[in-house]
Amino acid sequence: MNKKTIGAIIALVVVVLLVVVFTQSNKNNSDNQQTKKSVTIGMVTFPGYAPLYLAKEKDLFNDVDVNLVRIEAIGDLRAAMNSGQIDMYAATYDIFEAVEGNEPPGIGFLAIDESHGGDGVVVSNDITELKDLKGKTVAAEPGFPPFFILQYLLNKEGMSLADVNFKDLPSADAGNAFVANQVDVAATYEPYLSISADKRAGAKILVSSADTPGLIVDLLFASENLVKNDQEVLKKISDGWFSAVDYWQNNPDESMQIMADAFGVDKAEMEDIKSGISWLTLEDNQKLFDKKQSNNAYATFDLVGDILESNNSAGVRVKSSDKLSNKTIKSYK
Numbered sequence: 001m002n003k004k005t006i007g008a009i010i011a012l013v014v015v016v017l018l019v020v021v022f023t024q025s026n027k028n029n030s031d032n033q034q035t036k037k038s039v040t041i042g043m044v045t046f047p048g049y050a051p052l053y054l055a056k057e058k059d060l061f062n063d064v065d066v067n068l069v070r071i072e073a074i075g076d077l078r079a080a081m082n083s084g085q086i087d088m089y090a091a092t093y094d095i096f097e098a099v100e101g102n103e104p105p106g107i108g109f110l111a112i113d114e115s116h117g118g119d120g121v122v123v124s125n126d127i128t129e130l131k132d133l134k135g136k137t138v139a140a141e142p143g144f145p146p147f148f149i150l151q152y153l154l155n156k157e158g159m160s161l162a163d164v165n166f167k168d169l170p171s172a173d174a175g176n177a178f179v180a181n182q183v184d185v186a187a188t189y190e191p192y193l194s195i196s197a198d199k200r201a202g203a204k205i206l207v208s209s210a211d212t213p214g215l216i217v218d219l220l221f222a223s224e225n226l227v228k229n230d231q232e233v234l235k236k237i238s239d240g241w242f243s244a245v246d247y248w249q250n251n252p253d254e255s256m257q258i259m260a261d262a263f264g265v266d267k268a269e270m271e272d273i274k275s276g277i278s279w280l281t282l283e284d285n286q287k288l289f290d291k292k293q294s295n296n297a298y299a300t301f302d303l304v305g306d307i308l309e310s311n312n313s314a315g316v317r318v319k320s321s322d323k324l325s326n327k328t329i330k331s332y333k
Contacts, residue, residue, distance in 0.1 A: 036064070037233050039233060040085070041069070041090070042085075042090075043068070043077075044071065045263065046218075047259070047265065048277045049113070050263060051248060051259070051279055052068055052240075052244070053068060054258050057262075060240040064237065069086065078105055081221075088106065090218050092218050093300060098314050102316065103316050105224075106224075107325050108219035108297070109327070110219060110220045111285050112218050113279050115217075116209060117209055118273075118277055119188075120189075120208030120209060121149060121150055121206045121207050122178060122186050124185070124202065125201070125203065125204070127206065130154075133159065133164060136185050137182075139173070139183040140166070141174060141188075146189050148307070148308075149209065149212065161311045171188045172188070172192055179196055214294075214296075231327060286329055289329045298321070
């Protein structure tokens with residue numbers, strides 16, 4: 001056998017090996033694409049959810065293909081869950097529970113953010129304590145956390161919405177009505193909360209969410225099918241969230257820019273929004289999902305239900321035992 005023949009044989013062997021490697025690589029890629037889980041998360045446009053976008057941008061959800069979609073009405077979010085268009089959605093306790101008719105879909109498995117001063121109640125100078133709210137003209141927007149803080153405050157004094165002259169106004173309009181002396185109390189969120197207090201003589205913020213720890217918390221509510229049958233995916237979503245919060249803590253400038261871009265605001269505005277929000281860590285979740293802890297998620301969920309029921313704000317009563325699961329968080333050691 002001459003050198004030319006040997007060379008041809010070697011070249012042929014190399015080509016065959018390359019074809020085999022290329023074919024196997026394509027097969028592996030195809031298999032990975034076929035086995036990669038896809039999860040769609042629905043939410044309203046609220047920058048508090050921004051770490052979800054950071055996690056997606058930085059590929060922190062491991063091998064889960066996460067789609068983030070904006071659906072601006074809670075009723076439409078519920079409909080999308082019921083139809084299978086989304087697999088989970090973000091909501092606070094009060095927004096999740098304030099339903100008419102059918103039971104709200106989803107089971108809460110992960111707490112992602114908490115309002116820490118971003119929502120509250122501003123009052124005129126003649127109101128110095130909670131009991132002074134009785135008989136006052138109060139403006140707020142149902143379906144938003146400040147409205148629930150108002151109900152919470154009334155409940156603490158044994159009152160309900162029936163004990164005030166309630167006006168249903170959009171949050172910005174509630175603040176404007178307060179500044180114009182048209183109402184005595186406005187339940188609203190920042191920046192309207194601080195602006196309202198500053199622009200009316202003698203006004204003050206009676207209570208903000210900074211004074212009500214654990215009350216205004218956003219959770220991810222996943223489909224019952226995922227909670228019961230695919231804890232692995234829920235763990236990866238949780239990993240992605242925790243990793244994003246950690247990434248933001250270690251890379252604040254880059255992270256804030258990415259999150260600001262996701263919500264169409266500038267970096268300074270995103271940082272200002274963040275000042276009224278806490279992004280929750282694994283340690284925060286372990287406390288919230290521990291029934292022995294004060295202000296735990298189960299106790300708060302049921303308290304919220306009690307208050308909504310007393311104000312006829314929920315047509316269907318749901319219990320924390322059915323609508324919260326600590327299985328995912330307990331899987332972390």
